[in-house]
Amino acid sequence: MKRTVFPGRILPYLLVAPQVAVTIVFFFWPAGKSLYLSVFKSPPFGGRDIFVGIDNFVALLSDGDYYASVVNSFVFAGGVTVLSVAGGLVVSVLANQKIRGLGFYRTALLWPYGIAPAVAGIIFLFIFHPAYGVLPYALSFVTAYEFNWLLKGWIAMTLVIVATSWTQLGYNIAFFLAGLQAIPTSVMEAASVDGAGPIRKFTAIIVPMISPVTFYLVVVNMVFAFFSAFGVIHAVTQGGPGNATTIMVFKLWKDGFIGLNLGSSAAQSVILMAVVIGMTMLQFRFAEKRVTY
Amino acid sequence: MKAFVPLGRSLAVLLGAVLLLALPGRAHAKTEVHFWHAMTGALAEALETQVKQFNDSQNDYEVKPVRKGSYAETLTAAIAAYRQKNPPHIVQVFDVGTQTMMLSGAVYPVWELMRDNEIKIDWNDFIKPVVGYYTKDGKLYSMPYNSSTPIFYYNKDAFKKAGLDPEKPPRTWPEVESFSKKIIAAGATKCGFSTGWPSWTMVENMHATHDQPFASKHNGFDAVEGVELLINGEFGLKHIGALNAWQKDNVFSYGGRTGTADPKFVNGDCAMYIQSSALISGFAKSIKFDWGTGELPHWGAPYKKATSIIGGATLWVLKGKPAPEYKGVARFLEYLAKPEQQMWWHVNTGYLAVSNTAVRNLEQGYHFVKNPKQYTAFAQLTGLPPTPPAALKDRKAAPPKPERVATPNSSGLRLGNFVQIRDVIEGELENIYGGKKSVKQGLDEAVAKSNALLKEFAATYKQ
Numbered sequence: 001m002k003r004t005v006f007p008g009r010i011l012p013y014l015l016v017a018p019q020v021a022v023t024i025v026f027f028f029w030p031a032g033k034s035l036y037l038s039v040f041k042s043p044p045f046g047g048r049d050i051f052v053g054i055d056n057f058v059a060l061l062s063d064g065d066y067y068a069s070v071v072n073s074f075v076f077a078g079g080v081t082v083l084s085v086a087g088g089l090v091v092s093v094l095a096n097q098k099i100r101g102l103g104f105y106r107t108a109l110l111w112p113y114g115i116a117p118a119v120a121g122i123i124f125l126f127i128f129h130p131a132y133g134v135l136p137y138a139l140s141f142v143t144a145y146e147f148n149w150l151l152k153g154w155i156a157m158t159l160v161i162v163a164t165s166w167t168q169l170g171y172n173i174a175f176f177l178a179g180l181q182a183i184p185t186s187v188m189e190a191a192s193v194d195g196a197g198p199i200r201k202f203t204a205i206i207v208p209m210i211s212p213v214t215f216y217l218v219v220v221n222m223v224f225a226f227f228s229a230f231g232v233i234h235a236v237t238q239g240g241p242g243n244a245t246t247i248m249v250f251k252l253w254k255d256g257f258i259g260l261n262l263g264s265s266a267a268q269s270v271i272l273m274a275v276v277i278g279m280t281m282l283q284f285r286f287a288e289k290r291v292t293y
Numbered sequence: 294m295k296a297f298v299p300l301g302r303s304l305a306v307l308l309g310a311v312l313l314l315a316l317p318g319r320a321h322a323k324t325e326v327h328f329w330h331a332m333t334g335a336l337a338e339a340l341e342t343q344v345k346q347f348n349d350s351q352n353d354y355e356v357k358p359v360r361k362g363s364y365a366e367t368l369t370a371a372i373a374a375y376r377q378k379n380p381p382h383i384v385q386v387f388d389v390g391t392q393t394m395m396l397s398g399a400v401y402p403v404w405e406l407m408r409d410n411e412i413k414i415d416w417n418d419f420i421k422p423v424v425g426y427y428t429k430d431g432k433l434y435s436m437p438y439n440s441s442t443p444i445f446y447y448n449k450d451a452f453k454k455a456g457l458d459p460e461k462p463p464r465t466w467p468e469v470e471s472f473s474k475k476i477i478a479a480g481a482t483k484c485g486f487s488t489g490w491p492s493w494t495m496v497e498n499m500h501a502t503h504d505q506p507f508a509s510k511h512n513g514f515d516a517v518e519g520v521e522l523l524i525n526g527e528f529g530l531k532h533i534g535a536l537n538a539w540q541k542d543n544v545f546s547y548g549g550r551t552g553t554a555d556p557k558f559v560n561g562d563c564a565m566y567i568q569s570s571a572l573i574s575g576f577a578k579s580i581k582f583d584w585g586t587g588e589l590p591h592w593g594a595p596y597k598k599a600t601s602i603i604g605g606a607t608l609w610v611l612k613g614k615p616a617p618e619y620k621g622v623a624r625f626l627e628y629l630a631k632p633e634q635q636m637w638w639h640v641n642t643g644y645l646a647v648s649n650t651a652v653r654n655l656e657q658g659y660h661f662v663k664n665p666k667q668y669t670a671f672a673q674l675t676g677l678p679p680t681p682p683a684a685l686k687d688r689k690a691a692p693p694k695p696e697r698v699a700t701p702n703s704s705g706l707r708l709g710n711f712v713q714i715r716d717v718i719e720g721e722l723e724n725i726y727g728g729k730k731s732v733k734q735g736l737d738e739a740v741a742k743s744n745a746l747l748k749e750f751a752a753t754y755k756q
Contacts, residue, residue, distance in 0.1 A: 243720055
C-alpha cells in the first residue's frame with residue numbers, strides 16, 4: 001500500500017482542524033466545565049464560588065440515595081438493553097421472512113423510533129395511569145391486585161423499562177434487518193440442505209453472523225439508557241415512587257435544574273461520565289472477543 | 294452591468310430615506326419591560342389580558358410577557374439569563390423559591406424599587422399571611438401575584454346518596470373518616486378522599502393549621518443556619534399515620550404528586566379532595582356533578598385551630614437592567630396592586646385578591662354571596678368563619694369573629710433548598726403509603742435528608 005504524504009506541515013493540521021474544533025467546543029469544553037464546577041459550591045445566581053475540593057463527591061458517595069440511583073441505573077439500563085435488543089432481534093427475524101405486505105411491516109416497525117421519548121412516556125401514562133389509565137381499568141375486572149405504580153416501585157420500574165425499550169425497538173430493528181439482509185443466502189440454503197430447522201439456523205448461523213450488529217446495539221442502547229433515557233421517566237414517574245425510578249441522569253437533572261445545586265449536579269455528571277466510559281471500555285475489552293466480524 | 298449601478302444607488306438612497314424616516318419613530322418607542330412567567334392555558338390568557346390592559350393604559354412602557362415553561366423551568370431560565378447578564382426585568386417565582394431569591398443578591402426588592410421610584414403602596418392593606426410570606430425585616434421583597442391556599446372540595450351528589458347533608462362538609466378528620474365510610478358503604482364512590490400536592494396540603498398546611506412548627510427557628514424565618522425540620526414529631530406521626538391507615542379501607546387513596554390526583558375527584562372516584570383554591574374555576578368547567586368547598590379538616594383539641602399558609606407565586610424584580618427601565622417595572626407593579634386589578638385577577642383566575650380593600654369591594658358587590666366557593670380560601674387565610682358574610686351595607690349583626698388564630702407557625706415557611714425538601718418529603722410519603730417503610734421510619738428519613746439539604750444550603754450562603 002502506498003502511504004500518502006502531505007507536503008508541508010500546515011496542511012494536515014488544517015485538514016483535521018474542523019474536527020478537532022468541533023470536539024473541543026462540544027465535548028472537551030463542556031466536560032471540562034463540569035469538572036471545574038464539580039469542585040465548587042456555588043449559589044444558583046452565581047456571584048461567588050466556594051472551592052470545596054472533593055466535598056461534592058464525598059457528599060454523594062456517603063449518600064444512600066445516590067447509591068440507590070446507581071443501582072436503579074444499572075437495573076434500568078440492563079432491562080432496556082436486554083429487552084430492546086432481544087426484542088428487536090426476534091421481531092427482525094420475523095420481519096425477514098418472505099411474507100405478504102413485508103414492505104409495510106418493515107416500515108411500520110420503525111415508527112416507534114420516530115416518537116419522541118417524552119411523547120412515548122405520555123402515551124404509556126395514558127395507558128397505565130392508576131387514576132385514568134385504560135389498562136388498570138381493564139385489569140380491575142380480572143384481578144383485585146392493584147397495579148399502582150404510584151406506590152409500588154417495581155411496577156414503576158417495569159413500566160419505564162418497557163416504555164423506553166419500546167421507543168428503542170425501531171432503531172434496533174432497522175440495524176438488525178440490515179444485518180440479516182447481509183447474511184448470504186447461499187449459507188442459509190446450505191443449512192437448509194443439511195436439514196437445519198429454523199431454531200438451529202437462528203442459533204448456529206444468524207446469531208454469530210450478526211454479532212457485530214448485536215455488539216454495536218448493546219453498546220449504543222446501554223449508553224442511551226444511561227445518558228439519554230430521560231424523557232420517559234420525566235413524563236411518567238418523575239423518578240418516583242420514593243426514588244424507585246430515579247436513575248443517575250434523572251437525579252443529576254433534578255438536583256441541578258430543579259434543586260439548583262450546580263456543584264453536586266456537576267459532580268454527578270463527572271461520575272456518570274466515568275461509569276459510562278468504564279462500561280464501554282469493558283464491553284470492548286471482553287464482549288468484543290466473542291464478536292465475529 | 295453598468296446599467297444596474299444607478300438602480301443600485303437609487304435603491305440605497307431610498308433605503309436610507311426610509312431608515313431616516315423610521316428613526317424618529319423608534320426614538321419615541323415604548324420602553325420594553327420583559328416579564329417571564331409560568332402560567333398556562335386560561336391562566337396565561339388572563340395574565341396576557343391583564344398585561345395588555347396595562348400597556349393600553351399608558352404610553353411609556355410596553356410589558357412583554359414570555360412563557361418559560363413550568364415554575365422550575367422559568368426560574369432556571371431566569372438564573373441562566375442573569376448569569377449571562379441579560380435577565381428579564383420581572384420573573385414569576387413559586388413560593389418554595391422564596392429563600393433562594395431573597396439570598397441571591399440578584400434581586401431588586403420591591404420595597405426598594407417602590408421607594409426609589411416614589412410610588413406609595415399601602416402594604417398594610419394586604420392580607421397578612423400573603424405579604425408575610427415574602428417579607429423580611431418588615432420589608433416586602435416580591436410582589437404578591439398569584440396566591441392560593443389548599444381547601445377542601447367535596448362531591449355533593451355522593452353526600453346525598455350516602456344520606457349526608459350536602460351543605461355540611463366535614464370539619465374534622467374523624468368526620469372525614471366516618472363520612473368516607475358511609476359514602477363507600479352506600480356505593481356512591483370508590484374512595485373517600487385524595488389530595489393534590491402531598492407535601493403542601495398534608496404536611497406543610499396541616500402543621501400550620503394545627504399551630505405546629507414545620508421547621509425550627511420559626512419555620513426558618515429567623516435564621517438560615519441551624520434550621521431543622523420538625524415534621525416527625527407527635528403531630529406528624531399522628532396525621533401521616535392516620536392517612537396511611539385509612540388506605541386500607543379506601544378512606545384515603547393516594548393519587549401522586551402535584552395535581553395528578555385531580556382526575557380521582559373530577560371523575561367521581563373519590564368523594565372528597567384537598568387541593569389548591571386556584572382550581573375552582575377549572576373544576577367549574579370540568580366537573581359534571583354538584584360540588585362544594587369547605588375548610589381544611591382539623592384534628593380538634595388539644596391543637597389550636599390556626600390559619601392556613603399560601604402557595605402560588607410572586608413577581609421578583611431582577612437587577613442588571615438600565616436604571617430608567619425600572620420606572621416602568623414599578624409602574625406595572627403599582628398597577629397590579631390596585632384593588633380593581635386585584636378583583637379582576639381574582640374573578641378571572643380564582644387566585645386570591647390579596648388586598649383587604651379588594652376583598653371588601655368583592656363583598657360589597659355580592660361576589661362571595663353569589664360564589665361562596667370563592668370565599669373559602671379567604672376565610673381560611675384570615676381566620677373568619679367559612680360562610681360568606683352579607684355585604685357590608687346590608688349587614689345588621691356584628692362582624693363575624695375569627696375562628697382561627699394567626700400564629701408564627703401559620704405565617705409561612707422560609708427554607709433553603711425547599712424544592713428538594715418537598716421532593717424528599719413526597720418521596721418518603723410514597724415509601725410510607727407503599728408499605729416500604731413505617732410511618733416513623735419514613736418521616737425520620739425525610740427529616741434527616743431535609744436537614745442535610747438545609748445544612749448544604751446554609752454552607753453555600755455562609756457569610
